[in-house]
Amino acid sequence: MSKEMLNALDALEAEKGVSKEIVIEALEAALVSAYKRHYGQAQNVEVEFNQKKGDIHVYSVKEVTEEVMDSQLEVSLKDALLLNPAYEIGDKIRFEVTPKDFGRIAAQTAKQVILQRVREAERNIIYNEFSQYEKDIMQGIVERQDSRYIYVNLGKIEAVLSKQDQMPNEFYQPHDRIKVYVSRVENTSKGPQVFVSRSHPDLLRRLFEQEVPEVYDGTVEIVSIAREAGDRSKVAVRSNDPNVDPVGTCVGPKGSRVQAIVNELKGENMDIVEWDEDPAIFIANSLNPAEAVDVIFDLDNPKACTVVVPDYQLSLAIGKRGQNARLAAKLTGFKIDIKSETDMEEFYAKLEEGAYIDAADEVETLDEAVSESDLTADEYENVAIEAAEDEATAAEEVAEANEATADQTEE
Template sequence: MSKEMLNALDTLEAEKGVSKAVVIEALEAALISAYKRHYGQSQNVEVNFDEKKGDITVYAVKEVTDEVMDSQLEISLKDATAINPAYEVGDKIRFEVTPKDFGRIAAQTAKQVILQRVREAERSIIYDEFSAYENDIMQGVVERQDRRYIYVNLGKIEAVLSKQDQIPNEHYQPHDRIKVYVTRVENTSKGPQVFVSRTHPDLLRRLFEQEVPEIYDGTVEILSIAREAGDRAKIAVRSTDPDIDPVGTCVGPKGQRVQALVNELKGENMDIVEWNEDPAIYIANALNPSEVSDVIFDMENPKVCTVVVPDHQLSLAIGKRGQNARLAAKLTAYKIDIKSESDMEEFYAQLDEQESSEVEETEEIVDSSLEDEANVSDEEVTFDETDESETES
């Protein structure tokens, strides 16, 4: 068994990357528990594993005392000095107590420890490997599903795709190949657990990096993504090279590049807009495909604006169930209020009427105040004249 044990430890270290010292430490602890369990010994037991020969030896450790209270834990000074005159009170002496049949127990225990360490090593390797894929994209195969998850085989591990991470109206069948975004990797008591998503906005970012070389090498940058998975998405891009059109680059010749992403996401529409440092131009671009006449910012809250569009473009700017406006607001991080040109004209007309009315009211108040002052002056003059005449009489 000695040679087999050493060979097993060497193989474990070479193939699984598990340190021999770590396994030996765990093996010694397990053998102590096994010895106590089988032979009913107390806590003063030590197990030594010879790394060169592979021999396992069990020792009972006793403390040297003047008076022995427990013979299993203590030894008298007289008996200790009989073994070695150098022993003093408080010293620890080890006595070999290896049972004759302990080899069988040791072999069983060693097997269990090694298997456990192998499992732990494999889990650690898988966790480390898939942790590197966190916030990245992977391709997997749909295996099965239940009420909570769809299980996707990523090779060495089975990832879970929850309902909120599934694209609405997308149906998954066993053996379907799908691309998923790894949101997080957890090291649980049952082993590594990988969570993936098909609805995460960064899935689009990774897909574009795969499809558009200019995005991968940084010539074109994706600055913002707004997405309603399975239906529509808006992506804001800019180019670090003035000679490269970022939108045209992402769309590709005859729309081939963006069409590849639409096909991967089962028909999800893509609006690629150009980012601009001028918020007004950026917001106008974000409301594509509608035309924008003007963008008016709120002076009190700079993140709130009113967008004016031609009357015939109002429904297009708002979109189906407000989707276009909603995605544009998410993309730009502005609160957007969309109004038609006729609505703005009415608004300005009402504002003018209100201002005119306020001016008229102000003028009436001023005129009334002047009349009151005039009347008061007349009364004062009349009173003075009367007073003077009475005085003369």
């Protein structure tokens, strides 16, 4: 070794960012193993690298003992005192055992250590760089494909696009340029691994941030996203500025902004709806393009509701294979049951009929109980009056329920 080695370490530190001290520490450990392997020695060995001259020295470390049991690991107190009268039992003495041809072995070992450290440093640099892009969007070039992944070149690294992260309506060919969402970055034993997605809902969020400045600066906020990749998506937006229309801002002049996103996603349909603090209004908006007549919440389950729509819009509200209702449920977080106006009228009619039947059954039961009893005429009259009052009360409750339902429908 010589000063050329020191110059190489300095250049490595400047170009690759690999600390010289880390390389020297690894080199010394590797040279210890190389010495024991090449010279068949089992004693304690230390390797010292001179950072000023670039020289390497090998030392055998022995402990001072009263009686020598292993000459490779121990030295007698008598021999130690001949070297230095200050030595005592338990002291460690270093004897230089640098072989004459050790320079060749040292050079080969140094080359291997340096290459290894360079690879590790490059992996760390790539990992640190791409971990900053996690949960963000990047543009890459399709390289190749196998049975498990599509490999996308992101510049310094090849990312993997799994089958579940691909869009079913897309076919990827080599050299295609695509925008991908970096879902996660892992530092594995084989180096950093970047996983990307085209089907992730947050890809849509990042695309809106790119196309709509108001979304990027926070004036318009994307509250929730429901997506069936490659087919249809719903996006709920709200404005933090009362003078800004959130839906119109995202759609853009003549639909230019949303059209750019649709083109990037190869024709995926996009519904942009306005979020509202009132769950009923938000749920009605989420069923766009269908119009909701009424939203009725389930008292037993606060996260369930029934939406009433005009008869001619029932199929539109449900959507193809239930897609519109399914996406609306994902977007709002409510379990949505959709009924037509005719179905709701029939439901209320059955409910009303059932209430009258229940009241009549109760009166009939009271009459039977009275007839089978030993009541006097006055007692029977009192019971009959109570039964009639109960029947009237039941009729009034049904009427009030109908009136409340009519008011709610008008609203």
